[in-house]
Amino acid sequence: MSDVACYTVSIGWFGEKNSKRELKVDCFYAEGTANMFLRPIEDIKIHVDFDEMRVSEYLDREITTLPKADGTEYRLSHMKPPLGPRMNNKATVTANGPGFTLEGNTVKWANWEFHLAFDxxxxxxxxxxSIYDLEQHKYRRVLYRGYVSELYIPYQDPSEGWYQRSFFDSGEFGFGLTAVPLEPLNDCPANxxxxxxxxxxxxxLPVKTSNALCIFERHAGDIMWxxxxxxxxxxxxxxxxxVSLVVRMVATVGNYDYILDWELKPSGSIKSGVGLTGVLAVRPVTYTxxxxxxxxxxxxxxxENTVGVYHDHFINYYLDLHIDGDAxxxxxxxxxTKNNTNGKTPxxxxxxVEKRQSRPNLMLEFCWELSRWSSHWRIRIRKPKLDTR
Ligand SMILES: [Cu+2]
Known part of the structure; x- marks a missing residue:
């Protein structure tokens, strides 16, 4: 019993004329783990009347299955090797040097390893x-190849001089070709x-863009878990x-400056972002x-005399994910929404959740749309097509 922990939950109101000051008691079994919420003692119904301070309802005639304690521990101090206290340090290396290594174009940081190219x-x-699995003692592939494949920016003014303004910022101008040298301390932090x-x-002939890319550890003061x-x-x-590792590049395409960030997190997730800054493309008008x-x-x-013309930025991603292989x-x-009218429950x-699965072995192209003047985000997923290369 010393491993059983209970707490009270409200019982709700389902149309009863007279309701009591009653609570339900839910219990958990913490034997072998601190993660008691993964070991609920289900199917024992206990209601307590708090005016009379007595158990008003009790039912334990159901069969109870208790999930096992194995693998539910979250205290680093209680984890066995190769997990355990040292795991945390892998992601917080920062005191001496950048915390990552660069061999050729291969970056190694915390539990990550990846190749970085400039195109x-x-x-x-x-x-x-790939991310290193401490239990399996090997790197496991996450992403085969990923990049921003195109940006499409159609302006919405059909008048002479503007009707043809639809840009492909990657295909027409080139993100690598328009990459600008990053300014230490301003474009990228001190580390x-x-x-x-x-x-x-x-x-x-080779052309050099100095400081085209920067890599840094991000300690933004956030909580991972x-x-x-x-x-x-x-x-x-x-x-x-x-703590995460950020790879950054800035492309200045005309009036616009795009900040491309790839952020890798020790949890195994990759976050990609495109920041839009720079100056506006405007049309002069007679109005003030x-x-x-x-x-x-x-x-x-x-x-005065200046219109910021409506337009979108469609950001397309090429993401060839290989999570533990290509399957x-x-x-x-x-x-x-489901209606429940069988009367078995109040x-x-x-x-x-209804799930729809696309074809296996696919290459995804995502399309983010940012409508500049409506602060409105949409995510579209194009019909998947096979990568034939
Ligand atoms: Cu814009």
């Missing part, structure tokens, strides 16, 4: 990204390491700080005040 068209390419980029010009357990004796508090606009302006009056598929989940509706 004339798409800029940074992350490939062969960043810079890498020069080399491309071939039209005569085949935490839990406090106060229902067990001697409060447990486990916290892992979020929005009240003077009578016909369609195809934009927003942002200053991957993409599953899209939707929430579906609960009348709930939602469930």
């Amino acid at each position: 004339a068209r798409v800029g940074p390419i992350i490939s062969l990204a 960043a390491v810079f890498i020069d980029g080399y491309l071939a010009n039209q005569d085949g 935490r839990h406090t357990e106060s229902k067990l004796p001697g409060d447990i508090r486990e916290v892992r700080p979020e 005040n929005a009240d003077q606009i009578k016909e369609e302006a195809h934009g927003t009056l942002v200053a 991957n598929s993409f599953v899209k989940t939707n929430l579906v 609960r009348k509706s709930y939602w469930t």
Whole structure:
């Protein structure tokens, strides 16, 4: 019994005329683990009337299955090798040097290993990204190849001089070709390491872009994972700080500056982001005040005689994921509401998840759309197609 911990939960209201000051008691079995929430003692129903201070309902005639304690421990101090106290240090190396190593174009940091390339068209390419599995003692592939494959920017002014303004910032200008030298301390933090980029010009001669890429550890003060357990004796508090490795490049395409970030996290996830900054492409107009606009302006009056023209930025990603090999598929989940009218339970509706699986072995192209003037994000997933190369 000393390993059993219980707490009270509210019982809800399902239309009863007279309800009591009653609570339900849920119990857990903490034997062999501190993760008691993974060992619920299900199917024992205990209701307590708090006005009368007595158990008002008790039912234990159901068969109870108790999930095993193995593999549920989260306290580093209680984990066996190769997990255990040292695991945390792998992600927080920072005191001496950059915390990662660079051999040729291979980056090793914490439990990650990946190849970094600089391409004339798409800029940074992350490939062969693998994460070290401490239990299996080997690297496991996560991403075969990933990059921003294209940006499509159609402006929405059909008038003369503007109707043809639809840009492919990668294909027409080239993210690598428009990469600009990164400024230490401003474009990248003090702990960043810079890498020069080399491309071939039209005569085949090498052209150098100094500080084209930077790599740095990000300690943003965030929490990767935490839990406090106060229902067990001697409060447990486990916290892992979020530390990640960022690869950054900036492409200045005309008036726009794109900040391309690839962020690798010790949890095994990869976060990619494109930051949009720079200056606006504007159209001069005769108006000085929005009240003077009578016909369609195809934009927003942002200053006297100045319209910021409506447009989108469609950001396309090439993501060839190889999570533990190439037998991957993409599953899209939707929430579906279900009505529950069988009378077996007081609960009348709930939602469930419907999953749709795409073809296996696919290459995904994601498309992020950012509508500049509506602060509105959408994610579209193109019909998957096989990578034939
Ligand atoms: Cu824009």
